[in-house]
Amino acid sequence: MTDLKSFYRQQFGSPPARWVRAPGRLELLGNHTDYNQGLVMSVAVDKCLEMAAAPRLDGKIELVSSAFAQREKFSFDRIEKNPANSWADYAKGVLLQLRRSRVNFTGFNAAIRSAIPLGAGLSSSAALEVATVLTVRHLFPFTLSKTGPASPPRRSSSGALPELSKTEKLLLAQLCLKAESEFVGVNCGLLDQISCLFGKAGHVIEIDCQDLTVDHCPMPSGIGVIVCDSGVRHDLADGTYNALRKLCESAARRLGVSALRAIDPRRLEAERSKLSEREYQCAFHVVGENHRVVCAERALREGDLEQLGRLLFESHASSRDCFKNSCPELDLLVELAAAQPGCIGARLTGGGFGGATINLVELSQVERFCHEIAAQFEARTGRKAPVLRCQIVDGAG
Ligand code: GLA
Secondary structure, three states: OHHHHHHHHHHHOOOOOEEEEEEEEEEEEOOOOHHHOOEEEEEEEEEEEEEEEEEOOOOEEEEEEOOOOOOEEEEOOEOOOOHHHHHHHHHHHHHHHHHHOOOOOOOEEEEEEEOOOOOOOOOHHHHHHHHHHHHHHHHOOOEEEOOEEEOOOOOOOOOOOOOOOHHHHHHHHHHHHHHHHHHHOOOOOOHHHHHHHHOOOOEEEEEEOOOOEEEEEEOOOOEEEEEEEOOOOOOHHHOHHHHHHHHHHHHHHHOOOOOHHHOOHHHHHHOHHHOOHHHHHHHHHHHHHHHHHHHHHHHHHHOOHHHHHHHHHHHHHHHHHHHOOOOHHHHHHHHHHHOOOOEEEEEEEOOOOOOEEEEEEEHHHHHHHHHHHHHHHHHHHOOOOOEEEEOEOOOOO
16 A cells, blocks of 8 residues: 555645555356346455545545546535546446435545556456445445445544445445446446455355345365456447346346346246347346356365366357357457366456456466467467456455
């Protein structure tokens, strides 16, 4: 955090009062299942966003990010979009939702530094949302309950706030999700925000988006988690993501259920004629992903890495052939990964259409894997694919 604090001081001329860290996340399995009330597995990783902040007295909120040239300044009671600084929308959306939830806050300065590659599918946006909500909690302590604000938490003698309960984390995740769908306009599910808040070092996060339950399962030892960035950028706010969601929802409607979670592979085949070809393809992917997550949970608990890896490869094939949210660069990265010694499994991670792949690789082969993938991708495409080694870390705090 030293760099963060000196960045804050350099930007605002005085030291920050509080600072938080919010990790990026990787979707391990369960692609586009979250908004279909399905099952998903993820990990929080050590590519994090950090935010340092201090209150100010004039009611203004001023945000500065090491990743963007322009600062964004606005009044705490006038939160509007500024197309010239759309990166700040994720923070502003959260502030608006906090206000709607009757949380009291006024002006503050915040400086942001992020090691989460933008647009690579590690959800830098959820990290910014979560960092914002935690920063406000640190500066203007509040407690959310299902019925609105409850009595605020007390600071300890050292000024620390009590840890968030599971219920509070879920409420904060839902608030951040609302910010993203209502203010930014991407109708995503809860995967990103939950992963950012519920990460646990060395563990896989298991989310049931129907019951809203979160469990953890240890990641077997000896596995390296590698991200390969295709370099292809696709803005989920351009409508493609929402369009896929609509297809899934219309498939569910035609099948007479409230969400695709209620459909199993056999029923989908039996009622296929009710769906358009495209609805069927989307439903096939989502239903398959839910099934693969169930199988992967078993594989993880039994330490069956071969099966786990097979499920990852199947998931990618389903994205490529059915859901159609892959792209040639992601397909190439997975194809190259599959041919490397020690590669357990690989697939695209997150929304798709670009971004990154997640690769599980035997630790002894990680070095060589990273080198070979980068070299072979460049040889085939003439472009670089940054390769990142990730550690699985705790959630935001
Ligand atoms: C994006 C969304 C998530 C989830 C994934 C796909 O990352 O933000 O909510 O839908 O795509 O699984």
